[in-house]
Amino acid sequence: KAGVTQTPRYLIKTRGQQVTLSCSPISGHRSVSWYQQTPGQGLQFLFEYFSETQRNKGNFPGRFSGRQFSNSRSEMNVSTLELGDSALYLCASSLGDLRSSYNSPLHFGNGTRLTVT
Amino acid sequence: AQTVTQSQPEMSVQEAETVTLSCTYDTSENNYYLFWYKQPPSRQMILVIRQEAYKQQNATENRFSVNFQKAAKSFSLKISDSQLGDTAMYFCAFMNGDYGGSQGNLIFGKGTKLSVKP
Numbered sequence A: 001k002a003g004v005t006q007t008p009r010y011l012i013k014t015r016g017q018q019v020t021l022s023c024s025p026i027s028g029h030r031s032v033s034w035y036q037q038t039p040g041q042g043l044q045f046l047f048e049y050f051s052e053t054q055r056n057k058g059n060f061p062g063r064f065s066g067r068q069f070s071n072s073r074s075e076m077n078v079s080t081l082e083l084g085d086s087a088l089y090l091c092a093s094s095l096g097d098l099r100s101s102y103n104s105p106l107h108f109g110n111g112t113r114l115t116v117t
Numbered sequence B: 001a002q003t004v005t006q007s008q009p010e011m012s013v014q015e016a017e018t019v020t021l022s023c024t025y026d027t028s029e030n031n032y033y034l035f036w037y038k039q040p041p042s043r044q045m046i047l048v049i050r051q052e053a054y055k056q057q058n059a060t061e062n063r064f065s066v067n068f069q070k071a072a073k074s075f076s077l078k079i080s081d082s083q084l085g086d087t088a089m090y091f092c093a094f095m096n097g098d099y100g101g102s103q104g105n106l107i108f109g110k111g112t113k114l115s116v117k118p
Helices: none
Strands: A005-007 A010-013 A019-024 A031-038 A042-050 A053-057 A064-068 A074-078 A087-094 A112-116 B003-005 B010-014 B019-021 B024-026 B032-039 B046-052 B064-069 B074-079 B088-096 B106-108 B112-117
Touching: A005 A087, A010 A019, A019 A087, A019 A112, A031 A074, A031 B106, A042 A064, A042 B106, A053 A064, A074 A087, B003 B088, B003 B106, B010 B019, B019 B112, B024 B074, B032 B064, B032 B074, B046 B064, B046 B074, B074 B088
Parallel strands: A010 A112, B010 B112
Antiparallel strands: A005 A019, A019 A074, A031 A042, A031 A087, A042 A053, A064 A074, A087 A112, B003 B024, B019 B074, B032 B046, B032 B088, B064 B074, B088 B106, B088 B112
């Protein structure tokens, strides 16, 4: 079974631009959650999508948005990029929704490294 | 709001020895789950071990075990017979188990960087 695939692996953007990251979950997984990882703040939850619906959202500004398609693939969009958005963005998939992930553990992708200059 | 604290930013251990990584959390909830995740230098995060708050028995997965002290809100990870492949960043994480609760997300600690030395 193929793992969670995130594309692209690396991105360099300039301030003010927007960016779209993609996450393809493991086949059959219906939940995709997104995380931002930075040296200063560590790992922070962005949002979760389950069956094309946003279930939960972390404490991030509205510039961060996402969506999920009928095949469970998810995209995350960041508009009006700021220098502080430079981070590793991880997505994870699981069979059930995030709250049931105790029984259906999360599977993480390798991440997308976003650099904003 | 729940918080997770990992007080050891970095640790090192000799191969074959035992190391314990500490994690404390703060919550007013009774139903929750705790996890340890490992992120090797290749970056793909994987689940190491998990514990349900209602279970008093400490979880064990091969060389990995936890010491779950619910009253003290402590959830430490013990790695026995450390191997070079255990070198990684280790994250402790908390999840509220109640549906309809105010938070439905994973809250991570800042991580402990573990180096296993030959």
